Structures are given as C-alpha cells and as structure tokens.
Amino acid sequence: MSMVVPEEIYLVEKKDEEQILKTMRGEIVKDWVYQFVQNGRQITALSYAGVKEAIRQRGNISWYPCECCHKAVHYEIDESEIRVQVTAWDLERNVKFLGAASANRKLPFSWVLAVNKAERNALRKFLPEKQIALLIDEWLRRQDSKPVSVPPGKLQ
16 A cells, blocks of 8 residues: 555545535545555545544544634635635544645635645544554455445444
8 A cells, every 4th residue: 555645645635625525515425545546556545534434433523713713714815715724622632633725716615625625634633544544454345345334443
C-alpha cells in the first residue's frame, strides 16, 4: 500500500469534493477507501466518508469555537476563494485539532466544500496512522470477500 504523496493529494482532494457534493444531493456514499493508479503506483487512502465513519465510531468529538470570532467555523472570503478553519475537540481526552481548507468561490457550494474539507482535515488528525492502515486493510478485505454489512473498524 502506497502512502499519498503531493502529486496524488490533488486527486484525493477532488474525490473528496465529489463525495461531499454527493452527500449534499442526498446520495449514499459507500466508498470509505480510495484506490487508484497514478504515475504507475497504486494509491490507497481513507476517503471523506471513511474519516467520518471512523470518527462516528470513536465518538465524543465536538466543535470548539474560534477564539477570535467565537463561531464554530472561522472563515475569510476574497474574490477567488473561501478559506475556512475549524477546531475539533475530543471531549474525553481534552485534545483539540485545527483543520483548515479552502475552496474556489466559482465552484458550486464552495462554502460547504470548504467547511466539510476543513472538518475532515481536523477529524483525520484524531486517527493514528496505524488505525487508518487497519481500517483500509479491513475495508479492502471485506470488499474482496463479500458485501459490506458492518462498517470498517467493527469486527463481526
């Protein structure tokens, strides 16, 4: 399994934007893992939906308000993009992680895209790389063997 490197980050980001838009349209997003070949290498990464599911299973996460504007989502908008920051807070361990993202203002639903990507970026930081690798391995194993009826991270 290859880790995602800068040239592949763009493709993963685009795939996550597609998942966010599908969710907004009310579609069910089933892919918790991305796999694709880029420059002759197999790339495997946890998707937007995969991060959300792993955090849902973990639980006890809240959004901490911005210290300057006191809102859950801090944002700046200029002519070309929306820049967003959020802080996710693990209430049990009292650990906070910042997530930041941007979206081109010309894209439909650019505000939602920026916020959801910032949330994903903050939430992913709660997941140790070893746990992500185990979730990906489990997801791929289940995809090969049978239809998934139990989310990754939950053993049958």
